[in-house]
Amino acid sequence: MTQDELKALVGQAALRYVEPGGIVGVGTGSTVNKFIEALAAMKDQVRGAVSSSVASTERLKAIGIPVFDANEVEELAVYIDGADEIDGGGHMIKGGGAALTREKIVAAQSRRFVCIADESKLVPVLGNFPVPVEVIPMAAARITRQFAAMGGQARLRLKDGVPIVTDNGQHLLDVSGLKIAQPLAFESEVNQWPGVVTVGVFAHQKASVCLLGTPSGVRTLDF
Numbered sequence: 001m002t003q004d005e006l007k008a009l010v011g012q013a014a015l016r017y018v019e020p021g022g023i024v025g026v027g028t029g030s031t032v033n034k035f036i037e038a039l040a041a042m043k044d045q046v047r048g049a050v051s052s053s054v055a056s057t058e059r060l061k062a063i064g065i066p067v068f069d070a071n072e073v074e075e076l077a078v079y080i081d082g083a084d085e086i087d088g089g090g091h092m093i094k095g096g097g098a099a100l101t102r103e104k105i106v107a108a109q110s111r112r113f114v115c116i117a118d119e120s121k122l123v124p125v126l127g128n129f130p131v132p133v134e135v136i137p138m139a140a141a142r143i144t145r146q147f148a149a150m151g152g153q154a155r156l157r158l159k160d161g162v163p164i165v166t167d168n169g170q171h172l173l174d175v176s177g178l179k180i181a182q183p184l185a186f187e188s189e190v191n192q193w194p195g196v197v198t199v200g201v202f203a204h205q206k207a208s209v210c211l212l213g214t215p216s217g218v219r220t221l222d223f
């Protein structure tokens with residue numbers, strides 16, 4: 001099975017977590033795109049979605065699913081999103097698609113986080129994938145030095161030679177060289193550095209369930 005087929009498998013499997021008549025939280029990325037494609041088949045059974053990015057909003061609207069502002073909805077039963085890495089405790093690195101801040105916001109207002117991922121994303125310890133950190137541009141150099149002091153190399157994410165700008169108008173650092181054995185403590189510490197908008201370690205908003213795509217089918221991990 002190709003990685004794309006594994007993503008489609010878990011995208012489809014996530015449908016059973018969508019509550020009929022409810023509003024579903026929708027993440028961002030190529031695995032979530034498979035989920036959105038699958039959701040089209042039951043679009044008449046959902047009231048709508050809260051989306052974590054402009055890109056997912058466009059896809060949801062294109063298949064006829066109303067998209068609500070996060071402020072219009074108090075609590076979501078479920079949030080469905082991918083991950084760049086997930087460990088055995090359900091902690092994740094996210095933000096490879098630059099949507100980490102809105103992803104964390106929607107995850108925080110959801111009772112359950114269903115992570116959908118192909119099996120390559122499951123790791124013993126987080127950190128092989130560079131940790132995305134959304135930052136206020138004027139703080140980028142100081143935050144880079146703070147990561148260096150803990151052994152990480154932060155690089156400004158560029159596209160066509162210029163810093164990418166997130167949906168929130170900010171910049172992104174990608175931090176390599178870290179081994180994140182204590183995700184909750186790491187997230188808490190980096191979160192309080194001035195100028196950090198969001199760190200792409202999801203430990204406070206960890207997964208409740210992970211649907212992992214494997215060649216022999218979907219493996220369900222409960223956390």
Ligand code: 5RP
Nearest residue numbers: 029030031082095096097099
């Ligand atoms: C976007 C994310 C994605 O969930 C993460 O990058 C995984 O993406 P993909 O499903 O394309 O592998 O955090 O900000």
